[in-house]
Amino acid sequence: MIRIENLGKNFTLHNQGSAVIPVMEGANLTVSSGECVALTGVSGSGKSTLMRMIYGNYLAQTGHIWVGDTDVAKAEPREILALRRETLGYVSQFLRVVPRVPTLDVVAEPLLAIGTPVDQARDRARTLLAQLNIPERLWSLSPTTFSGGEQQRVNIARGFAHDYPALLLDEPTASLDATNREVVLSLIEAAKARGAAIVGIFHDEPARNRVADREVDVTGYTPGLAA
Numbered sequence: 001m002i003r004i005e006n007l008g009k010n011f012t013l014h015n016q017g018s019a020v021i022p023v024m025e026g027a028n029l030t031v032s033s034g035e036c037v038a039l040t041g042v043s044g045s046g047k048s049t050l051m052r053m054i055y056g057n058y059l060a061q062t063g064h065i066w067v068g069d070t071d072v073a074k075a076e077p078r079e080i081l082a083l084r085r086e087t088l089g090y091v092s093q094f095l096r097v098v099p100r101v102p103t104l105d106v107v108a109e110p111l112l113a114i115g116t117p118v119d120q121a122r123d124r125a126r127t128l129l130a131q132l133n134i135p136e137r138l139w140s141l142s143p144t145t146f147s148g149g150e151q152q153r154v155n156i157a158r159g160f161a162h163d164y165p166a167l168l169l170d171e172p173t174a175s176l177d178a179t180n181r182e183v184v185l186s187l188i189e190a191a192k193a194r195g196a197a198i199v200g201i202f203h204d205e206p207a208r209n210r211v212a213d214r215e216v217d218v219t220g221y222t223p224g225l226a227a
Contacts (some may be wrong), residue, residue, distance in 0.1 A: 001166050001197035002031040002054065007063035007073070007221075009046075009053060023049055027063070027221040029199075033165070036188065036198040038212035041219040047201050050218055051168050054199065055090050056080040067166055085113050090168040091159035095143060095151040103129065103146075103154055104139045110162040121161075128157035131183050153180060160187050167191060169200035173207045185210055 007027035013019045024046050031037045039047040052058045054065055056072045065072040070083050084090070089110070097106050104125050105112075111121035129139055132153040138146065143154045156172060169188070173181045181204075188211045191198060202208035208215070219225050 001033045001068060002029070002199060003064070003066040004029040004050075004054070005064045005066075007050075007053065007065060008061045009049060009058060010061050022223040024053075024218075024221050025062075025223055027218070029216060031166075031197045031199055033195040033197050034192050035214075036192055036200060036212045038208045038215045039199065039201050040215045040217045041222070042225065045217075045219045045222045045225055047218055048170065050221075051090075051170055051199065051201065055084070055088065055168055085110075087164060088166045088168070089159050089162065089164035090170075091156055091172050092170050093152070093174065095155040095158075097143060099144050100142050102140050103134065103143045106143055106154060107157045107161055110158060114162065124161055125157065128160060129154070131187075132157050133180055133183075149175060149177075149180075152176070156184055156187070160191065163191075163194060164196060166197045167199075169198060169202075171201055171203060173202070173204045181207065 004027055007024060009024040011021045011023055013021065027050065029037065039050060041047055049058060053060055054067065054072060056075070060073040063073060067083060067088050070079055072080060072083070104122055107125035107128060108121035111124060112118065134150060134153055143151055146154065152175065159167070172184050172188070176184060185207060188198065192211070200212065202212065
C-alpha cells in the first residue's frame with residue numbers, strides 16, 4: 001500500500017546564502033495493508049520529515065513515494081489533495097482547523113468531503129467524540145478554545161472518522177491519560193484489522209510494542225548520522 005524507493009530530501013536555507021542541507025538519502029520502505037510500521041531513530045534523524053514527505057507537505061528531491069497508485073513525489077497538487085481526501089489520513093500532534101467551526105463538524109468533515117450524508121457523518125463523529133471522552137456540551141463549540149489534551153483527542157477523532165486505506169500517526173498517544181490512551185490504541189488495532197497500512201512515530205514504547213508489527217530506524221538514511 002505504501003512503498004518508498006531511494007528517497008532523498010534536501011533543505012535549502014535561503015536566508016543563509018542558499019546553503020543546501022541534505023537530510024535524507026536512499027530511504028526505502030514498504031508497508032503492506034494491515035501492517036503498522038513504527039519509525040524510530042534519535043532526535044533529528046528524520047522521522048517527522050519522512051512522514052511529511054509521504055503526506056506531500058515536503059517535496060522529495062529524488063526517489064518515489066507510492067501510496068496506492070499515486071507517486072506523491074511526482075504527483076500534481078490536485079492528485080495529492082484527492083489522495084488526502086480518499087486514501088491517506090494524517091493524525092499530527094497539532095489540531096489545525098478553521099475557527100468557529102463546531103467540533104462535531106470538524107470531526108465529520110473528512111466524511112463530508114467524500115460525499116457521506118450529513119446525518120451519517122455526524123453520527124460517526126458523535127461516536128468517536130464519545131469514545132474519546134469529549135463532553136457532549138463541547139461538541140457545538142470550536143475546538144480552538146479547548147485544552148491541549150482535548151484538541152489532541154479531537155484531532156484523533158477526525159483522523160479516524162473516515163476508514164482511510166493508509167494512515168500516518170505522529171505521536172497519537174502523547175500526553176493522554178490511561179483511559180484515552182487505551183481508546184486510541186484500540187482504534188489503531190481496528191484500523192489494522194480492516195486492512196489499513198499505518199506508519200507511525202511512537203515515543204510511548206509500550207504503545208509501540210503493542211501496535212507496531214516492526215520498527216524501521218531511519219538513522220541509516222540520514223547523512224551525518226548513518227553509520
